[in-house]
Amino acid sequence: MLTPTTVDEACEMLSRGGAAPTLIAGATDVLVHWPMNLAARDRAYVDLSGVDSLRGISWTDDSLTLGALATYWDVVRETRVGREFPLLVSAARQVGAVQIQSRGTWAGNIVNASPAADGVPVLMAYDAVVVMRSSSGVEEVRLDEFYVGYKKMRRRSDQLVTAVRVPRRAHDVQFFEKVGARRAQAISKVGLAVAHSGAGWRVVAASVAETVRRCRAVEGMLERGEAVRSVGDVVSALRQDISPIDDVRSTAVYRERVLARLIYHGLRGVCPGFS
């Protein structure tokens, strides 16, 4: 167990080679599969909780920055986030319950890379950027280009996610929907984040593909202002974007149908082409 106190120290530990170290922030994902005997494992564990510079939320004129240790609860309690990025608060309040929100981090949600993540869809809908540091420098990757396959991402094992940066824009449409087996303490069967700003439409879906992903065919339909008269019209576009499966939480048929309905009913009366 390595316990760095600075980002430089953490990056040095990640660059030592060998099996990719497991990073620990709020520990809510790592501890669920926690080995009872760490010494028997072939890898190092790097605890980030002592790296104080990664804590907290900060603002500049054009962006909000969530430090790698910023938690869901940090966001829930920051009223300015609620005003400017209400979907971050909506999603945060649907992650587990307070006991998880007080520990779980946004950056951890990103690198855990679950297709059912709650934090990732809203960040992606707001065009968030993942900021990474390593001994060889800083790299920034747009969150919508970060995932390349199931649990695969454009982060090398020597790179540390230090922050998530979200551009400040005025949004005239934004909503987040999570469908789970129950209202709290549930993992999503279907997740949806939709946002519209000067940068265009963003329609981001969770639990319907190998990764959380933007639904670009649906976004294109919205950009062109196409007439959408039924849930079926949404399904046609959506089929180019998603590849849902049957698993322990839901079925492919249910996921596709529910996601299409969430999009249709969420945009009807809001988006000009919808009737």
Next chain:
Amino acid sequence: MRVSFTLNGKAVSLEVDPSARLLDTLRYSLGLTGSKEGCGEGECGACTVYLDGLPVNSCLVPTFQARGRRVETIESIDPASLAAMVESGATQCGACTPGVVMTACWLRRHPELLSSHTARELMAGNLCRCTGYDGIVDGIEASMKKGRC
């Protein structure tokens, strides 16, 4: 590894395995058996303690992460402050009660949260399999009127 933190207002320092969970350290190394293990994966809330004043599932906290921090357990709660919950029948089999009480007392100390959240949402991380939720919520509401926890 050596870990030092504040536990229920007193400094403690002990040697722990890096894989030790805070829940086990509290129960088996420090003898505070009030916090219970229900699910062991952050769903049920029976192991709720405060870490730096916020409710957390102690089954999901590696003990070493408590270094330099403030931990409070159910043993720090004054039983006299629970009268309203007892009267409303907020406890049935009792397995969830230590966790329920911890979250309820945290809520009572932060009434400002009720301007943005309902008591039910804030209590959502504590599962009661007797499904005695109405008694729990009634007890919290009655005790909010009376004050302290």
